[in-house]
Amino acid sequence: MATKASRSAARIMMAPAVVLLLGWMLVPLILTLWFSFTKYLPMRGDSIERGLDWVGFDNYARFLSSSAFWPSVQTTLVMVGGVLIITLVFGILLAMLLDQPIWGQGIVRILVIAPFFVMPTVSALVWKNMMMDPVNGIFSHLWRFFGAEPIAWLQDASLTSIIMIASWQWLPFATLILLTAIQSLDSEQLEAAEIDGASPLSRFFYIVLPHLGRAITIVTLIQTIFLLSIFAEIFVTTGGAFGTRTLTFLIFQRVIDSQNIGLGSAGGVYAIILANIVAIFLMRIVGKNLD
Amino acid sequence: MGQIELKQVTKSFGNTQVIPPLDLTIHEGEFTVFVGPSGCGKSTLLRLIAGLEDISSGHIEIDGTDATSLVPAKRGLAMVFQSYALYPHMSVRKNIAFPLKMAKMDQAEIDKRVNAAAEVLNLKDYIDRRPGQLSGGQRQRVAIGRAIVREPSAFLFDEPLSNLDAALRVGMRLEISELHKRLKTTMVYVTHDQVEAMTMADKIVVLQAGVIEQIGSPLELYRTPRNVFVAGFIGSPKMNLITGEEAAKYDAHTIGVRPEHIDVVDGEGEWNGTVGVAEHLGSDTFFHIHNTGLGEMLTVRAIGDVSLKHGDKIGLNPRKNEMHRFDAAGLRIA
Numbered sequence: 001m002a003t004k005a006s007r008s009a010a011r012i013m014m015a016p017a018v019v020l021l022l023g024w025m026l027v028p029l030i031l032t033l034w035f036s037f038t039k040y041l042p043m044r045g046d047s048i049e050r051g052l053d054w055v056g057f058d059n060y061a062r063f064l065s066s067s068a069f070w071p072s073v074q075t076t077l078v079m080v081g082g083v084l085i086i087t088l089v090f091g092i093l094l095a096m097l098l099d100q101p102i103w104g105q106g107i108v109r110i111l112v113i114a115p116f117f118v119m120p121t122v123s124a125l126v127w128k129n130m131m132m133d134p135v136n137g138i139f140s141h142l143w144r145f146f147g148a149e150p151i152a153w154l155q156d157a158s159l160t161s162i163i164m165i166a167s168w169q170w171l172p173f174a175t176l177i178l179l180t181a182i183q184s185l186d187s188e189q190l191e192a193a194e195i196d197g198a199s200p201l202s203r204f205f206y207i208v209l210p211h212l213g214r215a216i217t218i219v220t221l222i223q224t225i226f227l228l229s230i231f232a233e234i235f236v237t238t239g240g241a242f243g244t245r246t247l248t249f250l251i252f253q254r255v256i257d258s259q260n261i262g263l264g265s266a267g268g269v270y271a272i273i274l275a276n277i278v279a280i281f282l283m284r285i286v287g288k289n290l291d
Numbered sequence: 292m293g294q295i296e297l298k299q300v301t302k303s304f305g306n307t308q309v310i311p312p313l314d315l316t317i318h319e320g321e322f323t324v325f326v327g328p329s330g331c332g333k334s335t336l337l338r339l340i341a342g343l344e345d346i347s348s349g350h351i352e353i354d355g356t357d358a359t360s361l362v363p364a365k366r367g368l369a370m371v372f373q374s375y376a377l378y379p380h381m382s383v384r385k386n387i388a389f390p391l392k393m394a395k396m397d398q399a400e401i402d403k404r405v406n407a408a409a410e411v412l413n414l415k416d417y418i419d420r421r422p423g424q425l426s427g428g429q430r431q432r433v434a435i436g437r438a439i440v441r442e443p444s445a446f447l448f449d450e451p452l453s454n455l456d457a458a459l460r461v462g463m464r465l466e467i468s469e470l471h472k473r474l475k476t477t478m479v480y481v482t483h484d485q486v487e488a489m490t491m492a493d494k495i496v497v498l499q500a501g502v503i504e505q506i507g508s509p510l511e512l513y514r515t516p517r518n519v520f521v522a523g524f525i526g527s528p529k530m531n532l533i534t535g536e537e538a539a540k541y542d543a544h545t546i547g548v549r550p551e552h553i554d555v556v557d558g559e560g561e562w563n564g565t566v567g568v569a570e571h572l573g574s575d576t577f578f579h580i581h582n583t584g585l586g587e588m589l590t591v592r593a594i595g596d597v598s599l600k601h602g603d604k605i606g607l608n609p610r611k612n613e614m615h616r617f618d619a620a621g622l623r624i625a
Contacts, residue, residue, distance in 0.1 A: 186376065191372070192370065193389070194362075195342075195343070195363045196365060196441075197393040
């Protein structure tokens with residue numbers, strides 16, 4: 001793979017894939033950018049064939065000034081933050097538990113990973129109908145068993161419910177990554193700390209947690225990317241009502257419900273900007289942790 | 292401070308007993324080396340003393356008090372691991388300060404002790420670096436530094452030099468010996484390398500399959516090995532062990548002669564053979580002698596550079612007064 005001929009051959013053979021991937025990314029991006037600067041209401045007869053009216057930054061201004069915008073950004077951040085905290089805290093605890101030698105370790109590990117294989121739509125439906133239903137849900141039975149008034153989860157604690165569902169889906173991923181990280185910890189370090197007089201709690205905070213630093217940043221980074229675009233869980237449970245309208249869902253409503261493609265596209269560009277701000281923050285943390 | 296006593300200590304993993312009942316006293320200020328082939332239980336024994344493994348039965352006393360059920364931190368011992376076990380995310384300073392911080396010592400005292408340790412071990416120039424930026428020898432020193440700041444009643448070393456290259460190993464060996472002379476603290480040192488044991492120890496404990504074969508000073512073990520195993524294990528190159536007819540001449544089942552106690556003579560000697568491989572070290576030459584009729588290959592040391600080649604005839608005279616005799620059970624005949 002080092003001669004000139006083989007290198008140019010490799011370049012030629014890779015070209016179709018590169019072109020395809022580039023097009024796959026660039027075409028929607030450019031179309032979104034274009035639509036965001038036009039008035040594009042298909043129900044009122046606007047179409048690409050007839051030419052779209054250029055409206056400058058009107059869509060951007062309208063999207064920002066809409067009363068739904070800032071609440072949706074807040075909802076998005078609360079949801080992503082909530083899921084991250086829950087999956088990391090419980091992920092670390094579960095990983096440490098699964099690291100202990102137990103009987104049937106292999107089966108237990110597969111069971112823990114299982115929720116990750118369930119499609120988001122399915123898991124949201126299961127949670128909605130089986131767990132959180134205010135009349136027949138398992139939670140409502142549990143509440144009644146203890147003599148409490150059942151909670152209408154998706155109505156009264158809607159955002160919490162969505163966070164619970166998403167956490168359930170992403171906990172296996174976090175556990176898996178953190179478990180492999182814990183397994184790579186040199187046991188002599190823990191023994192040295194034990195001889196040095198560190199209590200189990202200090203051993204966790206001074207040895208285990210710093211060792212997990214890199215895995216934690218990677219989990220945070222990957223999960224954030226996917227959590228920012230959560231959609232199915234909201235669509236099948238609350239439909240964006242009761243304060244669960246994230247930025248992603250708001251864009252969906254603008255494009256599909258209001259049939260305003262221009263406005264939705266402008267929202268999409270805002271979402272790109274938000275994702276990039278978050279990404280820059282995270283990259284900084286990762287950079288600090290990867291030295 | 293620093294007397295360690297093991298009384299009838301045993302250790303089993305499941306159904307396998309790795310250490311049968313064992314008694315051992317390590318006196319205050321002694322440099323004791325546990326030596327033996329790999330898998331002989333020497334590291335396990337050290338971990339039992341440290342408290343990292345629970346003993347199955349028996350007692351461990353440190354400075355006269357029963358430490359059998361004490362947690363490692365309360366035994367007042369410090370340990371240096373084979374992998375050094377430094378904390379990778381902490382600077383050298385924080386690594387060394389860690390045991391003091393865990394003991395909730397005040398910051399001024401911590402600084403004082405860490406600086407003193409850094410001074411002793413020449414760590415000053417890289418005190419703010421992380422372990423990952425240090426060489427093997429430097430990491431070893433940091434690990435020792437982390438042990439000495441605690442001012443323990445005894446140090447435990449678990450094969451601390453086996454990850455270093457040969458030249459560095461000789462240097463660190465000297466440093467540890469000097470540290471012992473200066474601190475006068477009890478040290479227990481585990482190694483599989485009998486050269487390390489011979490050069491550093493006040494007292495060597497030779498172990499095989501969890502059983503103590505012999506305890507003594509390096510020269511005692513060299514001069515009067517208690518059995519065939521110790522005779523073959525201590526000394527480099529290995530002692531020549533001869534059985535059969537030749538041994539019967541000396542009323543023994545096995546006779547042992549060290550390579551340095553066989554003289555090369557001109558012409559015919561008591562034993563005769565042909566030279567195999569010759570290892571020229573400059574100061575000495577080691578000959579491997581074949582076809583002696585003694586059953587085994589012999590190793591012979593000649594002082595200086597002797598010009599005998601592969602295939603040459605050679606005559607040998609063993610020194611009778613330096614010969615070791617062993618009975619059928621492998622025990623020394625006085």
